[in-house]
Amino acid sequence: MAMPESLYYLIQQLLNGLTVGSTYALIAIGYTMVYGIIGMINFAHGEVYMIGSYIAFIVIAALAMFGIESVPVMIVAAFAISMMVTSAYGYSIERVAYRPLRGGNRLIPLISAIGMSIFLQNLVRIAQGSRDIAMPTMISGGIDIGPQDGFHATLSYMQMIIFAVTLITMTLLTLFISRSRMGRACRACAEDLKMTNLLGINTNAVIALTFVIGAALAAVAGVLLGMYYGVINPYIGFMAGLKAFTAAVLGGIGSIPGAVLGGLLLGVTEAITAGYFSTEYKDVVAFGLLILILLFRPSGILGRPEVEKV
Amino acid sequence: MKMAHKKALSRMIAAAALAGASTCAVAADTIKIALAGPVTGPVAQYGDMQFIGAKMAIEQINQAGGVNGAQLEGVVFDDACDPKQAVAVANRIVNEGISFVVGHLCSSSTQPASDIYEEEGILMITAASTSPDITDRGYQMVFRTIGLDSLQGPTAGNFIVEQIKPQKVAVIHDKQQYGEGIATAVRDVLLANDVEVPVFEGITAGDKDFSALIAKLRQAGVDFVYYGGYHPELGLILRQAGEQGLDVRFMGPEGVGNTDISAIAGESSEGLLVTLPKAFDQDPKNAHLVEAFKAKNEDPSGPFVFPAYAAVQVIADGIKIADSTDTEAVAEALRSNSFETPTGTLSFDEKGDLKNFNFVVYEWHADASKTALTE
Numbered sequence: 001m002a003m004p005e006s007l008y009y010l011i012q013q014l015l016n017g018l019t020v021g022s023t024y025a026l027i028a029i030g031y032t033m034v035y036g037i038i039g040m041i042n043f044a045h046g047e048v049y050m051i052g053s054y055i056a057f058i059v060i061a062a063l064a065m066f067g068i069e070s071v072p073v074m075i076v077a078a079f080a081i082s083m084m085v086t087s088a089y090g091y092s093i094e095r096v097a098y099r100p101l102r103g104g105n106r107l108i109p110l111i112s113a114i115g116m117s118i119f120l121q122n123l124v125r126i127a128q129g130s131r132d133i134a135m136p137t138m139i140s141g142g143i144d145i146g147p148q149d150g151f152h153a154t155l156s157y158m159q160m161i162i163f164a165v166t167l168i169t170m171t172l173l174t175l176f177i178s179r180s181r182m183g184r185a186c187r188a189c190a191e192d193l194k195m196t197n198l199l200g201i202n203t204n205a206v207i208a209l210t211f212v213i214g215a216a217l218a219a220v221a222g223v224l225l226g227m228y229y230g231v232i233n234p235y236i237g238f239m240a241g242l243k244a245f246t247a248a249v250l251g252g253i254g255s256i257p258g259a260v261l262g263g264l265l266l267g268v269t270e271a272i273t274a275g276y277f278s279t280e281y282k283d284v285v286a287f288g289l290l291i292l293i294l295l296f297r298p299s300g301i302l303g304r305p306e307v308e309k310v
Numbered sequence: 311m312k313m314a315h316k317k318a319l320s321r322m323i324a325a326a327a328l329a330g331a332s333t334c335a336v337a338a339d340t341i342k343i344a345l346a347g348p349v350t351g352p353v354a355q356y357g358d359m360q361f362i363g364a365k366m367a368i369e370q371i372n373q374a375g376g377v378n379g380a381q382l383e384g385v386v387f388d389d390a391c392d393p394k395q396a397v398a399v400a401n402r403i404v405n406e407g408i409s410f411v412v413g414h415l416c417s418s419s420t421q422p423a424s425d426i427y428e429e430e431g432i433l434m435i436t437a438a439s440t441s442p443d444i445t446d447r448g449y450q451m452v453f454r455t456i457g458l459d460s461l462q463g464p465t466a467g468n469f470i471v472e473q474i475k476p477q478k479v480a481v482i483h484d485k486q487q488y489g490e491g492i493a494t495a496v497r498d499v500l501l502a503n504d505v506e507v508p509v510f511e512g513i514t515a516g517d518k519d520f521s522a523l524i525a526k527l528r529q530a531g532v533d534f535v536y537y538g539g540y541h542p543e544l545g546l547i548l549r550q551a552g553e554q555g556l557d558v559r560f561m562g563p564e565g566v567g568n569t570d571i572s573a574i575a576g577e578s579s580e581g582l583l584v585t586l587p588k589a590f591d592q593d594p595k596n597a598h599l600v601e602a603f604k605a606k607n608e609d610p611s612g613p614f615v616f617p618a619y620a621a622v623q624v625i626a627d628g629i630k631i632a633d634s635t636d637t638e639a640v641a642e643a644l645r646s647n648s649f650e651t652p653t654g655t656l657s658f659d660e661k662g663d664l665k666n667f668n669f670v671v672y673e674w675h676a677d678a679s680k681t682a683l684t685e
Contacts, residue, residue: 009529016521130350132542134573140553151529154554229518230549231542231574233352239516274522280485280512282522 008146012153013275014268019159019228021267022166026221027244028251028259029173030214036190036254037210040106043113044093046241047120048086048215052222053232054124055082057135071138075227082223083216089120090215094208117237125234132233135226162224169220170260173213177256182209190254246290252303261301265289340383341635343368343622344403346396346413346423347438349388352516352542355568355612356415360437361386362608363618364412367626370602377626378633384412384622389423391416400426409433409637412621415614417441417459417488424452433637435625437618440564441487445661450641453658455617455624455651456587457667459488462563463495465669466536466585469684470496470561471503473671476534478506480527482547484539485512492563493538508532513543520547524554533558540565545574552578559583564613564669572678582674587653587667589682590616596652620651 027049034042056078063074097112139158146152177183188196189206197203225240226232243266251262266286273285293301345364347357368382376382387403389396396419403411404426411427411434414420420439427434428449435453436444442460445452470476479500483493490512497507508530513523524547527535535558537544544566551560552575561583572579591600591610599619603610610616625640627649632639648657657665672680 005529009525012525013522016519016525019521020519125350130352130354132352132545132570132574134545134570134576137549137553137576142553144555156553158553225518229546231518231546233542235352235516236518270519271522275526278511279520279523279526280514283514 005146005151008151008153009275011145013271015153015155015159016275017268017271018264019162019267020270021247021264022162023221023225023263024240024244024247024266025260025263026166026169026217026224027240028247028263029256030218031245031248032251032253032256032259033186033210033214035248036256037186037193038098038102038207040098040109041113041245042093042098042211042214043110043241044097044116044120045214045218046237046239046244047117047124048089048093048237049218049222049225049240049244050232050234050237051089051120051124052082052086052219053226053236054128054133054222055085055219056223056226057133057232060135060138074138075223078223078227079220082219086215086219086222087212090211090213090218091208093215094211098211099204099207117241121234121237128234130234132231135230135232137230138227158228162228165220165224169217173217173256182206186210243286246287249300250290250293252300255300255302255304258300258302265301339380341377341380341410341629342383342385342406342408343625344387344406344408344411344413345384346387346389346399346403346411347415348391349386351390351392353391353416353540353565355570356438356565356614357388357391359612359614360413360415360618362603362606362610363437363615364622366599366602366606366608367619367622371623371626377629380635382622382626387413389414389416389419391419393418393422396420396423397426399423403427403432404430409635410625410640411435412437412618412625414439416486417444417491418486420444421487424449427451431637433625433641435621437621438614439488441491443487443491445663449662451637453621453624453641453644453662455620455653455656455664456614457669458663459491459563460495461667462585462669463492464499465671466492466561466563466583467496467499467503469583469585469671470500470534470536471505473683474534474559476505476532478508478530478532479534479536480509480530480532481507481536481538482509482523483512483537484515484543486515486539488565489515489537489539489563491538493536496536496538513539515539515543517543518546520550521554523547524551524556527551527558528554528556535560537562537566539563541568541571542574545571545579548575548578548582552576561585567613567672567674567680569678571674572676577676579674579678580676583683584672584674584680585669586613586672586680587617588670590653593652599652616653620649620653620656623651624649624656 030045059078059081097116101109142156144152185201185206247262247266248259251258270282274282347360348354368384372381387399389399400423415438417439428451433451440459442458481493481497483489564586567584567586600610628640628643631643671684
């Protein structure tokens with residue numbers, strides 16, 4: 001079964017796109033969950049992703065200093081500690097930038113979140129310096145798909161890990177939202193925050209939890225991308241946040257499957273544009289797609305049309 | 311309420327006037343030189359090179375008795391390699407009444423800032439911006455102590471054609487003035503010599519994912535890649551090319567010739583070709599200067615350290631020759647004299663460019679060392 005080279009090229013670009021898309025999806029969930037419940041965009045979310053990358057770097061460097069060089073131990077520790085620390089950041093962002101302003105004009109928390117974003121970016125810049133920090137390659141190699149002599153697609157082990165971790169995280173999150181008591185409370189809050197509160201559910205705790213889960217998922221993306229690309233700096237949160245926000249809107253903001261779909265679609269669109277047209281137009285096409293979808297389906301692909309709550 | 315505001319404002323103006331007066335009093339025996347470049351941001355290490363070179367020159371000139379009895383004082387301004395911030399910095403330099411600037415670093419910052427300097431009669435020498443456009447506008451106050459992209463591009467292009475002899479070359483750039491300028495010059499040399507260039511495209515500076523681009527290069531079957539831009543992106547491209555099995559040689563301009571490229575790309579940076587100004591720190595003539603840098607625990611090997619040193623020295627010598635700090639007289643002195651500096655004997659042409667400046671092709675190694683391939 002000989003397949004033409006162009007097919008392997010397509011497979012390669014799809015794999016590249018799905019890898020990037022998976023991480024967009026992980027970050028996008030943070031936006032979409034917060035929006036789903038309190039109807040606001042957490043603009044500091046991209047910075048949480050960036051902080052996740054830095055924590056992973058610090059953990060790995062610290063372990064290496066104590067002579068622990070086992071790669072699985074390092075990765076597990078990086079995930080665990082990074083998720084814990086960013087959860088604390090997520091909780092603090094909610095307490096400092098959102099809760100005191102809840103109930104006021106919707107624009108006010110938006111501005112405070114942008115302020116929080118600038119604060120976090122500069123905090124890391126001052127603490128860690130503004131230069132690029134390189135992480136060592138921890139997992140190298142991969143498998144080749146296709147003929148060895150001509151063009152063949154390669155799937156690196158790191159890409160496989162990104163797919164696997166994204167898949168596992170998404171499954172756990174879906175189970176949590178659909179099966180657990182707290183998940184049901186989350187869905188109730190998304191449905192009607194005031195009513196849920198009246199029914200005796202601690203909505204403050206639910207909102208805080210949403211921020212914490214979003215932050216932990218951003219940390220997962222931060223650790224994965226930090227290891228995949230190997231370079232971090234205090235400014236990576238901005239673009240990643242923008243792309244993830246686009247993914248969330250594309251898929252329908254407020255919908256978790258929508259965020260996943262939007263992320264993957266955005267990643268694949270970028271890879272296909274770069275692969276078949278020009279790398280220069282990758283962002284143009286990605287954001288152009290967003291405008292198109294919003295023109296014809298303002299609520300996004302899987303989003304429910306906004307119903308005015310009375 | 312309004313009155314109170316007015317009072318506060320007038321008090322502030324009075325304070326500012328006082329402060330202005332006090333700097334004027336000091337200015338009688340110090341000549342301030344603004345050192346403008348990135349202190350922060352992703353290319354801050356290049357800014358450091360420029361700053362340590364300029365500061366060393368200021369220190370040594372002051373130790374030797376200063377300039378016409380006055381001491382030099384360097385004032386650092388951070389433009390973060392951001393054109394908008396560069397303009398803000400230029401305006402601050404104007405407001406502070408400084409007449410001499412060594413900077414900026416990134417061509418895209420130098421260009422808009424130099425408009426302001428020209429208009430305000432401030433003399434600027436860049437030790438790092440290599441875009442030809444900067445000196446191509448008939449400005450009288452703009453000089454540089456480094457070569458041009460239009461020189462660096464052909465050096466790289468000819469080296470590729472004569473030494474590498476590749477079949478298909480991809481030329482990639484970062485869409486910025488500096489990167490795209492050099493990349494275009496390289497492509498023109500290649501096309502003129504009948505080398506195929508199937509891929510010529512821009513990436514976005516700050517991007518992290520180049521997997522789609524690398525797959526494209528693999529499919530196009532290129533056997534050599536030229537990249538016009540800076541090290542953060544090329545480092546990632548090299549690293550991802552290594553992981554995805556794109557096994558070709560890369561080449562870049564001096565913007566990639568930085569130890570960080572080896573930190574980012576690791577083993578994949580082995581064999582990278584870089585055009586750099588001659589390694590002035592290797593010149594035996596400069597041994598005492600290298601010692602002075604090492605004594606301060608500074609690295610003299612960066613490509614902009616010595617050109618920045620030369621820029622300060624040229625300003626100082628120009629002031630001595632003109633026997634005045636009037637920038638027009640100093641600019642005239644720069645154009646009509648030649649100067650002995652650690653980067654060689656420098657003389658400027660009408661545009662403010664150096665009359666002779668050579669780029670050398672180096673081979674980069676994974677441990678961030680380099681070996682010269684050309685003279």
